[in-house]
Each structure stands twice: as C-alpha cells, then as structure tokens.
Amino acid sequence: MRILLADKLPEQTVQDLEDHGHECVSEPGLKADDLPGRIGGFDVLVVRSTKVPRPVFEAADRLALVVRAGAGTNTIDTDAAAERAVLVSNVPGRNAAAVAELTLGLLLAVDRRIPDNVADLREGRWDKTTYGKAEGLLGSTLGIVGLGSIGFLVAERAAAFGIRLQSVAREGRSAASLARAEELGITMCDSLEELAATSDIVSLHVPSNAGTKHLVDEAFLARMRRGAILLNTSRGDVVDEDALLAALDEGRVRAGLDVFEDEPGSGRAEWSSPLAQHPAVVATHHIGASTTQAQMAIARGVTEIVDAFTAGEARHCVNLDPDRLGSHAIKVRHLDRVGVLARVLDRLSNAGLNVQHMTNRVFRGGEAAVASIDVEGDVSAELLDSLARTPHVLGVAVVTMDDGAGTSP
Ligand SMILES: NC(=O)C1=CN([C@@H]2O[C@H](COP(=O)(O)OP(=O)(O)OC[C@H]3O[C@@H](n4cnc5c(N)ncnc54)[C@H](O)[C@@H]3O)[C@@H](O)[C@H]2O)C=CC1
Numbered sequence: 259m260r261i262l263l264a265d266k267l268p269e270q271t272v273q274d275l276e277d278h279g280h281e282c283v284s285e286p287g288l289k290a291d292d293l294p295g296r297i298g299g300f301d302v303l304v305v306r307s308t309k310v311p312r313p314v315f316e317a318a319d320r321l322a323l324v325v326r327a328g329a330g331t332n333t334i335d336t337d338a339a340a341e342r343a344v345l346v347s348n349v350p351g352r353n354a355a356a357v358a359e360l361t362l363g364l365l366l367a368v369d370r371r372i373p374d375n376v377a378d379l380r381e382g383r384w385d386k387t388t389y390g391k392a393e394g395l396l397g398s399t400l401g402i403v404g405l406g407s408i409g410f411l412v413a414e415r416a417a418a419f420g421i422r423l424q425s426v427a428r429e430g431r432s433a434a435s436l437a438r439a440e441e442l443g444i445t446m447c448d449s450l451e452e453l454a455a456t457s458d459i460v461s462l463h464v465p466s467n468a469g470t471k472h473l474v475d476e477a478f479l480a481r482m483r484r485g486a487i488l489l490n491t492s493r494g495d496v497v498d499e500d501a502l503l504a505a506l507d508e509g510r511v512r513a514g515l516d517v518f519e520d521e522p523g524s525g526r527a528e529w530s531s532p533l534a535q536h537p538a539v540v541a542t543h544h545i546g547a548s549t550t551q552a553q554m555a556i557a558r559g560v561t562e563i564v565d566a567f568t569a570g571e572a573r574h575c576v577n578l579d580p581d582r583l584g585s586h587a588i589k590v591r592h593l594d595r596v597g598v599l600a601r602v603l604d605r606l607s608n609a610g611l612n613v614q615h616m617t618n619r620v621f622r623g624g625e626a627a628v629a630s631i632d633v634e635g636d637v638s639a640e641l642l643d644s645l646a647r648t649p650h651v652l653g654v655a656v657v658t659m660d661d662g663a664g665t666s667p
Pocket residue numbers: 328329330331350351353354357403404405406407408409426428463464465466469470491492493516517544545546547548
C-alpha cells in the first residue's frame with residue numbers, strides 16, 4: 259500500500275507500517291487545501307487533526323482508506339468518502355486515558371485556580387488571601403455527558419476523589435456499559451436538563467455531530483448551578499461558545515476547555531479567543547490526546563487498521579451503513595478455482611438478489627475456500643439448489659438474519 263501521512267505522527271507509526279511492507283510518505287505540514295493536489299497515487303491517508311474535506315475525495319484516484327489517528331472523525335467529510343467508496347476508520351479508545359487525565363487536571367486547575375497561582379508567583383506576588391478560597395471536590399456531583407471510552411475513565415478517576423457520578427439514561431446502551439456504570443455507582447438522570455440542574459461539574463465526552471452541536475446552549479447553562487464548572491475536552495462545537503461567554507461574564511459558571519470551535523488545525527498559529535483568555539477559564543491547546551503513551555497506542559492502532567484492511571477487513575470503519583447487512587447470509591464452501599465466485603454471483607444476480615457484503619477466505623493449503631455473501635431479498639430453495647450444483651461448489655448454507663435460523667441443503 260502507498261500511504262500518505264499528512265500529520266505529525268510518532269516515528270513508530272512509519273516504522274511499523276514500513277516493517278509490514280507498506281510504502282510511507284510523511285508530510286506533516288500538509289494542510290486541507292494541499293491535500294487534493296497531493297492525494298493522487300496513494301491508497302491510504304493517515305491524519306490526526308488535518309481536515310479532509312470533499313475535494314480530497316473528488317481528486318483522489320486510488321484512495322481506499324482514510325485512517326483518523328485518534329477518536330473523533332468530525333474533521334473528515336465521511337459522507338463524501340462514502341460516496342466514493344472510501345472507508346474512514348478511527349482508532350477508538352486508545353487515547354481515552356490521556357483525555358481523562360487532562361479532564362481531571364482541568365477540574366483541579368479550575369477549582370484551585372492553579373494557573374493563576376502559578377502566574378502570580380512567577381511574577382513575584384504572594385497572595386494566599388486571594389487563592390486560599392476554593393470549594394473543594396469531595397462529595398460534589400459530576401454529570402458526565404457521553405459515557406463512552408473517555409467518559410468511563412473520567413468516572414473512574416473522579417470516583418477516587420470521592421465525587422458522586424451521574425449521567426443521562428440513553429436508549430441502546432449495551433449490557434456491558436450498564437453493568438460498568440452500576441459498578442462505578444453512576445446514577446442515571448432522566449434527561450440532560452436534570453443532569454444540568456443537579457451537577458456541580460459537567461464534563462462533555464460526546465462526539466461532534468448534528469445531534470450534539472450546541473448541546474450545551476443558553477438554556478443548558480441557565481439550568482446549571484451557580485458557580486458550577488463546565489469541562490469540555492470533546493469538541494468546541496458541542497458548546498454554544500457565545501452563550502458560554504455570557505454565562506462566564508455574569509459569573510454564573512467556570513470552565514475548563516481543551517477544545518474550541520475555531521481552533522487552529524496546525525501545531526502553531528497566531529490565535530486568540532475571548533473564551534480561552536477569560537479569567538474564569540482554564541484553557542489548553544487541544545492536547546487531550548497528546549501524551550507519548552496515547553500516541554504510541556494510537557500508532558499501534560493505525561498499523562492494525564491498515565493491516566486488517568490489507569487482509570480485506572474494514573476495521574473501526576465509521577462510514578459503512580450498519581443496517582445494510584442484508585436479510586440473509588449465504589455461506590458457499592468451494593474449491594478455490596477460477597470462475598467459481600463469478601458463477602455464484604451470476605446465479606444470485608439472476609435471482610434478483612442484491613449483494614450487501616462479501617468475503618472469501620482461502621483455507622490453509624490453498625485447495626478450498628469459503629465465501630460469505632450477505633444478500634437482500636428472498637432466498638428460494640431453487641436458488642440454493644442451483645448454487646449447490648455450481649461446478650466446484652462443495653456446500654451451501656443460509657442464515658436468515660432476522661431469526662438466526664439456518665438451513666443447509
Ligand atoms: N481533546 C482531545 O484531544 C480528544 C477529544 N476526543 C473527543 O472525545 C469524543 C469522545 O471520545 P470517546 O469517549 O473515545 O468516544 P466514544 O465513542 O467511546 O464515546 C462517546 C459516547 O458518547 C455517547 N453519545 C453520543 N451522542 C450522545 C448524546 N447526544 N448524548 C449523550 N451521549 C451521547 C455515545 O453513545 C458514546 O457512549 C470524541 O468523539 C472526540 O471528539 C477524543 C480524543 C481526544
């Protein structure tokens with residue numbers, strides 16, 4: 259695979275990928291606007307914060323996979339990628355501990371005004387009178403919005419401080435997630451409104467998408483307790499920044515922020531922001547994931563995704579349709595001969611069946627293989643019979659996706 263790395267990634271990423279037989283070109287200075295002119299000839303693009311907009315997919319000739327070396331994929335036009343059949347994968351969970359650590363760091367920094375303490379001491383001012391006033395965290399209530407990889411690790415760390423934990427009840431939470439929440443003593447509010455009104459600290463860990471844009475808005479901020487702390491290490495646009503600025507100006511809330519809606523995409527830039535400069539805010543430079551530990555873990559994840567892709571697997575892909583798995587899964591065991599699959603697909607096509615997903619794995623020794631074909635439509639006994647009678651086919655089985663019942667003629 260020819261791989262373009264358009265961001266600063268650990269040396270280890272390049273080393274691992276090259277050790278696995280891939281050709282890597284590392285150009286960390288590339289910007290979103292440069293990418294359309296540079297993407298030609300590459301199969302895989304790896305990025306961190308560099309934006310990947312629609313023109314990149316329009317200009318690409320052989321691009322098949324974009325790997326986001328991190329969690330959030332909001333910087334990549336995943337719809338444009340889907341239209342051109344380009345897979346977009348992220349590396350979930352690997353940087354979660356780093357973000358959770360920063361989140362707790364921001365909380366302590368806001369509660370004790372650590373940055374202001376430090377700044378005054380560096381200027382030669384001793385001021386215990388001002389800084390010797392803080393609420394303290396023991397027994398306070400933390401509302402976690404987004405109980406995923408990071409949210410849970412924040413919960414674990416906050417529990418060690420004796421902080422009470424709550425989140426919002428959400429449909430579709432897995433049994434494992436519910437059990438972990440129970441184990442950590444996280445109670446569930448019935449609504450976001452309830453969480454806002456009953457938390458001393460609110461910490462945001464949701465992905466940025468249409469459903470979470472300005473999730474923290476004027477109404478949410480108005481419900482928050484006076485003096486409450488808002489922590490945002492997710493994405494800038496999850497918060498209505500104008501509304502937050504107003505709440506800060508009125509002294510209603512304090513905040514610890516690692517992310518901003520208009521933050522620079524590059525490592526260094528001239529940039530100022532009334533939020534980041536506000537005295538009631540402790541702000542960092544979107545460094546949640548920027549620990550060596552996290553970046554090494556991400557580097558290993560990138561290699562795993564590229565290797566899986568090379569072997570035909572779309573791992574951690576965020577732009578495949580999860581509902582288009584077909585109504586039936588047909589397994590065809592066959593001798594590994596030229597033309598068998600073409601004849602099988604021909605019979606499916608004649609039966610009016612649309613293939614949704616397909617893999618073909620060859621057995622050790624190379625004599626035989628098994629094709630797994632997910633199709634949408636009615637699978638008749640006649641079709642199964644004709645598939646079974648296809649030259650070099652050894653056996654056919656079908657599983658109906660809805661009820662899991664299998665037949666094996
Ligand atoms: N500051 C930084 O450097 C970093 C920031 N992030 C940001 O943090 C986000 C979360 O990361 P992870 O925890 O790894 O992702 P995750 O996918 O493990 O967790 C996200 C959770 O949010 C929940 N969720 C989604 N929409 C929601 C809504 N409307 N209300 C309540 N819950 C909702 C999901 O069900 C999921 O449990 C990323 O999408 C990314 O934007 C991630 C890594 C580093």
